[in-house]
Amino acid sequence: MTSPHLVFQSLVLGVLLGGLYALLAAGLTLYFGVMRVVMIAHSAFLILAAYLAWWFHDRTGIDPLLSLAVTVPLFFVAGVLMQRLLIRRLSPVTLTMMSVLLTFAIALVIEGLLGYVFSGTQRRVQLGYSGSSFEVLGARVAVVKLIAFGLAVVALLGLYLLLKRSRLGQALRATIQHRDAAALVGIDTDRVAGYGFGLGLATAAVGGTALALDSTIYPSLHWHWIGPLMAIIVVGGLGSVPGAAIAAMALGILQSLLQLEMGTTWAQTVFYVALFATLMVRPQGFFGGRLAQRF
Amino acid sequence: MRSASDPASLRAARWGLLAVAAALVFTFPVLAPNAYILSAGVVVANYAVLATSWNFMGGFTGYISLGHAAYFGLGAYGTGLLVTKADVPSFLALVLSGAIVAVLAVPIGIAALRVRGASFVIVSIALVLILLLVFQSWSSFTGGSNGLNVPRPFPDLLRPEHHLVFYYLFAGLLCLALLTWWAVDRSRFGMGLKAIREDEDKAQSLGVPTFLYKLVAFVVSATFTALGGGLYALWFGDLDPIFQFSILVGSYMVLMALLGGIRNLFGPLVGAVIVGSALEYFKLEFGDTQFHLVAAGLLLALVVLFMPDGVLPFIGDQLRRLGPGQSSIREVSAGELLEQNASRGDLPGQGDGVEGRAAPAPSEVTR
Numbered sequence: 059m060t061s062p063h064l065v066f067q068s069l070v071l072g073v074l075l076g077g078l079y080a081l082l083a084a085g086l087t088l089y090f091g092v093m094r095v096v097m098i099a100h101s102a103f104l105i106l107a108a109y110l111a112w113w114f115h116d117r118t119g120i121d122p123l124l125s126l127a128v129t130v131p132l133f134f135v136a137g138v139l140m141q142r143l144l145i146r147r148l149s150p151v152t153l154t155m156m157s158v159l160l161t162f163a164i165a166l167v168i169e170g171l172l173g174y175v176f177s178g179t180q181r182r183v184q185l186g187y188s189g190s191s192f193e194v195l196g197a198r199v200a201v202v203k204l205i206a207f208g209l210a211v212v213a214l215l216g217l218y219l220l221l222k223r224s225r226l227g228q229a230l231r232a233t234i235q236h237r238d239a240a241a242l243v244g245i246d247t248d249r250v251a252g253y254g255f256g257l258g259l260a261t262a263a264v265g266g267t268a269l270a271l272d273s274t275i276y277p278s279l280h281w282h283w284i285g286p287l288m289a290i291i292v293v294g295g296l297g298s299v300p301g302a303a304i305a306a307m308a309l310g311i312l313q314s315l316l317q318l319e320m321g322t323t324w325a326q327t328v329f330y331v332a333l334f335a336t337l338m339v340r341p342q343g344f345f346g347g348r349l350a351q352r353f
Numbered sequence: 354m355r356s357a358s359d360p361a362s363l364r365a366a367r368w369g370l371l372a373v374a375a376a377l378v379f380t381f382p383v384l385a386p387n388a389y390i391l392s393a394g395v396v397v398a399n400y401a402v403l404a405t406s407w408n409f410m411g412g413f414t415g416y417i418s419l420g421h422a423a424y425f426g427l428g429a430y431g432t433g434l435l436v437t438k439a440d441v442p443s444f445l446a447l448v449l450s451g452a453i454v455a456v457l458a459v460p461i462g463i464a465a466l467r468v469r470g471a472s473f474v475i476v477s478i479a480l481v482l483i484l485l486l487v488f489q490s491w492s493s494f495t496g497g498s499n500g501l502n503v504p505r506p507f508p509d510l511l512r513p514e515h516h517l518v519f520y521y522l523f524a525g526l527l528c529l530a531l532l533t534w535w536a537v538d539r540s541r542f543g544m545g546l547k548a549i550r551e552d553e554d555k556a557q558s559l560g561v562p563t564f565l566y567k568l569v570a571f572v573v574s575a576t577f578t579a580l581g582g583g584l585y586a587l588w589f590g591d592l593d594p595i596f597q598f599s600i601l602v603g604s605y606m607v608l609m610a611l612l613g614g615i616r617n618l619f620g621p622l623v624g625a626v627i628v629g630s631a632l633e634y635f636k637l638e639f640g641d642t643q644f645h646l647v648a649a650g651l652l653l654a655l656v657v658l659f660m661p662d663g664v665l666p667f668i669g670d671q672l673r674r675l676g677p678g679q680s681s682i683r684e685v686s687a688g689e690l691l692e693q694n695a696s697r698g699d700l701p702g703q704g705d706g707v708e709g710r711a712a713p714a715p716s717e718v719t720r
Binding site: 090094095096098144147148149152154155156158159160162163164165166167169170171172173174178277281284285288289292296321323324326327329330333334337338341 | 415417419464465467468470471472474475476478479480482483486487489490600601604607611643644645646647648649650651653654657658661
């Protein structure tokens, strides 16, 4: 019934989608790593960035990719401020629980404001190259999807290099591994946690711009993203960046393949099935270590 | 906690307040000037049932579920489908769907309660999203996005009378939920649940069967929520997956319970009255705009940031400050004081001798 040709096509689409998932899941992992915060508002910021890209394009007619120059620094600062002004005010004992509620509240506010300012109408960026595509080994790939994937890969690579090569990255990884020990060797963990938050939100800015290129956006879209992303970070193991990236790729490809047989809506359930299966078999996730155990 | 100077009069005052509140609840339909206000009252009563049901889990065990809308929707759809597809009498269908959800909640609870804290919240959200997907896609059975029409249980009643009957039905269910909560609160079982809330590992090491306790609380909470949902289905008569399995409904439950105070019997009820009326007001004032989302979000953020214990304990603190026994003369010995200070850690080494000069202001003592 399904030709190998179609399977290959969805495999390619799955990889392209998985890249975006991986970038966003990496952001979520960063927040969790530095602050033990599950950031429900991550996907709301994603949609916000997508709206900003659309709005920028709509107003100026310039390619929405250029809006990155504004949104990435803006989101970075927003992330730092959010950690400074809001998350840090919560009492450490109930931080994990209360931060979920707080970020959930932020997500509601963003969704509400988007609906209020831009109305609930579905929006889409129309570009000269929106419709164009090319063939690779018989699979048809839309240019915008490839650009989105490229953005995700570049951003992930940048994040990886930053974490592995720079002093800030070293401090970040130390804070993720053991906050108290990091503080003992002289790392200003509070400041580093703020930067971690900023970097996380910056991934949402990149992801949002990529999303705006090839999807229709509307204010409540973020609920369709947060579920899969949450599932990805639980399957990958909370706090493990490579785990999140691998789980994102695997689940993205799986979703894309299942779409052939089951249609788009049912294929989305693969994330939740994976989530519940993971909890039954390995509650700490497949790649997470000690960190995920108690969360 | 604090034993007042005159417990008898305090108890009398509490019973009096309770009687006044109950009288207000039961005469509300008579006082309501029109059918719209009455229907808003039904909505608030429904929210009160949901928030109190949520509090079986959130209040006792401290497991915050953002996905209780799942049981609300399951109860509503269970009732609706039993009535429409199997021709079960309305209220039998309500009870049956409550029982079905109770059975379903066992495996769900076993899966969800394997994790704590943040992961539990993620699972609870995922549950709502998955059910939303299923009920939207499986349209041959559930009616999908076209909705499901549930016939009214009393077809010959006029609309205001219909609201009136359901107002009392919701109030009755609320009483049942409150009584159950009260009974659990005073039981050994409730003590075990609260021990889990304070420190799960310690509770376990002291021999509390934590997993079983959590599971029972989870199932009770889900069942009451489902009954609230079923009653909603019979009252409203029109179900749509978007509204039944909405994260927003789940978050309203959390907001109401937190705002009122999750450690208080009447906390969720008070929260439901405040938030429910505010939501109705916003809908009336701003119509279909997304503004109520902003309002709900801001309120939730404010509660989480500034009043995580809820408004009832907050008011209680304020009243206690006005009451007697709040002079700066301490009723503790020097040893006890030293211990308190050590555990608080902010006033090191303050002994009896310096107390006269350096006694903190009464407002500081109450904190």
